Amino acid sequence: MEPNGTDRRGTDRRAVLSTVAGAVAAVSVAGCLGGADSEDDEPEPGLDQATAVEGDTDPEAWRDVESLRFDGYVGGWLGLEPSAIEGVENPTLVLVEGREYEVTWENKDGIHHNFAFWDEDREVVEDYSTDGTDVEGERETLVFEATPEMDTYRCEYQPAGQKGPVELI
Incomplete structure (x- = not known):
């Protein structure tokens, strides 16, 4: 890791963590909302x-x-x-x-x-x-x-x- 927060390949650690956190959040929300690939495809009544x-x-x-x-x-x-x-x-x-x-x-x-x-x-x-x-x-x-x-x-x-x-x- 370089002193400026990047590794030798030039990747900013904060950017990597932010991307990973965003991906995890998106997957979590999609699972909660029951997207098209969920096992329960029945619409909520209403x-x-x-x-x-x-x-x-x-x-x-x-x-x-x-x-x-x-x-x-x-x-x-x-x-x-x-x-x-x-x-x-x-x-x-x-x-x-x-x-x-x-x-x-x-x-x-x-x-x-x-x-x-x-x-x-x-x-x-x-x-x-x-x-x-x-x-x-x-x-x-x-x-x-x-x-x-x-x-x-x-x-x-x-x-x-x-x-x-x-x-x-």
Whole structure:
């Protein structure tokens, strides 16, 4: 080693150590993130499964709908049924005023959620709210009648991320 910190081949010891440390860090992070070569290639469940942020709001697509189905995550609701909301994150619900519907949702992340319809003053409409659950895989169902007061549907525990608009026809 020369007095200036280089070896006889001109390599700076700090540069070598820095390069080695960077390589080790990159390999460690790649292993933690489960890159393409990892044994577990299954995607993490969540809203990354959403294929759209807008569903079909054509009233004709909603005329015969009587049931709705969602998966619930902290980041939002993932529409499953009817086909107008399939794969849509926090889709707009187009409901026929006065019609009775059934909405079923499943807790997909083990965080406490419920499903509720709110009016424009952020109040629950006619007690249309499920009890809520924090049990992953558990389902809740709510039977309701579409009323003009319905402005949004939300999770009352994560109202900023789990919400969508309601349109009445």
